[in-house]
Amino acid sequence: MNKLTAILTLTGLAFAAATVQARDLGPDEALRLRDAGTIQSFEKLNAAALAKHPGATIEETELEQEHGRYQYQVELRDGQGVRWDVQLDATTGAVLQDHQDD
Template identity: 70%
Template sequence: MKTLTTLFTAATLVFGANLAMAKDLGPDEALKLRDAGTIQSFEKLNEAALAKHPGATIEDTELEEAYGRYVYQLELRDDKGVQWDVELDAKTGEVLQDQQDD
């Protein structure tokens, strides 16, 4: 029983630490990063995401700092009504994740 409690505690701490690693950035901070050239323009990032799903529309976007990098997250809806979650490295435009939303 003691081992199970220890494992549960360790898992909780790791999960909590992972949540603390990501920080949502507000519009003002995002614009400052863009203007400083730290991240790509939102137009370029949007184009990169839409290139993965031609004909899709952007429903929501968010910029966060996670694990020392800026991640631009988009929710897209394609022309068949399927919703996609796309994550890009905001500095390079590299697609980090592209998966269908449940």
């Protein structure tokens, strides 16, 4: 493989990796997935996020599909006004990430 071929191959791979993004799911699709049992109920997912930060309130939620996995993102604000982002596996309810929002 010559240098030009290697550079073009790496550029193509980098471009392909950059274009793989999460796909936001709309309310109708989210409800279909929930009703089909593909993802947990939104009440359970919200409760799992709130369990990480008791007393917090939910400000925003979003369901995405990324790399074939459904992820539920919850933005919370705790009693001290600190914002938290909690990301859950929407199928299992497992917490994937929990970090303070900047």
